[in-house]
Amino acid sequence: MDVRIGIQNSPRELGFETDQTAAEVEQAVADALAGKAQLRLTDSKGNVYVVPSAALAYVEIGSEESRRVGFVA
Template sequence: MEIRIGIANTGRELNFETGETADAVKKAVADALGGGAPFITFTDVKGTSYVVPTAGLAYVELGTEETRRVGFVA
């Protein structure tokens, strides 16, 4: 699933793909924001970790969990 994160006062977005489900990502973000955590961490499909400060979190956009189709459609 693709995740796009907007960070306040920054012109760029953080884009990456993760193997986690949408519900797991939503729960992690809600827990971090609700619990007053200073940051939240994400890991992409390649194993790279991202640490995002919750104070600067503008939005989190979750893509679909569909697998990509390969080939031609008749």
């Protein structure tokens, strides 16, 4: 699933693909906004992204469907 994170005072967004479910990502964001100091997510390659919760502008959670490659007849 694709995740895009907007960071305040930054012209670029952080985008990556993760193996976590939409519910897990949503829970991590909710926990970060509820009082944790940071949002911590792992992408599908094992890289860890840590964003301070005070700097979060938005989090876009994509669909869990995998992308199809090629043409559909």
